[in-house]
């Protein structure tokens with residue numbers, strides 16, 4: 001009892017000291033939170049047509065055994081009030097709004113709400129950027145991990161980073177030609193002016209790339225354009241070229257969030273697609289890719305179509321990793 005009272009008194013004293021030391025910072029933060037809560041409170045609430053929802057089929061497995069749930073964790077007005085459709089058969093989930101308008105979101109809200117470090121006056125690749133000296137940095141360390149993992153491919157002449165962000169992967173990766181697809185205005189500026197990367201649209205080139213790198217990007221597309229994106233990716237690769245993907249384990253994340261097991265720093269926005277191993281492999285298979293390696297997401301239902309895929313690709317290495325990763329390949333003839 002005594003200890004807990006002392007602990008409580010110490011906590012109050014520390015809080016007061018902090019308030020004294022950082023009054024403006026504290027006030028600004030509270031104001032910011034109030035404004036963002038107010039924005040969400042007055043956000044428009046989209047209407048969903050019951051018949052549209054009822055007509056949905058899973059683009060990953062073609063089944064229509066679907067549940068509807070609210071979007072479990074949002075930050076901006078755009079995602080407040082959304083719902084998700086989730087396939088009970090393969091674990092795939094998506095925002096079931098046809099032509100969900102994301103272009104404006106990625107050009108403006110995303111840059112300002114999530115990736116504020118891109119909006120700096122100094123150059124991103126200048127030595128002053130703390131990203132180079134921090135002991136850990138999620139995006140930097142991920143880029144380095146992918147460069148290391150892709151050493152198995154040997155020398156790569158032409159690489160395309162689909163959803164390159166500020167280009168950390170391209171910065172670390174050794175290739176003769178570096179290209180990027182990226183909508184965010186601040187990232188495009190960094191890619192062009194600091195890395196001399198060619199920023200273009202997916203599908204501008206056919207039969208061209210040895211490797212398409214796609215890290216934490218496929219979850220940002222929509223259910224009505226994901227198949228087209230994968231087909232375009234296949235065609236932009238040269239025959240035999242590789243497609244390396246990493247996405248969050250969306251099906252597992254959704255299961256946790258809907259069960260109320262949400263970590264304090266965990267968020268889902270702005271993800272519009274949620275993958276299980278099975279749904280991602282199904283989509284790649286439908287687009288015409290051969291699958292070489294895949295990690296297992298842990299989607300808990302017994303999965304007959306995953307077993308079918310394993311039979312079809314007996315040489316696929318199935319690994320347990322914290323992420324959903326796949327190495328796929330455009331067939332030599334295809």
Ligand SMILES: [Zn+2]
Nearest residue numbers: 058061087090
């Ligand atoms: Zn499905």
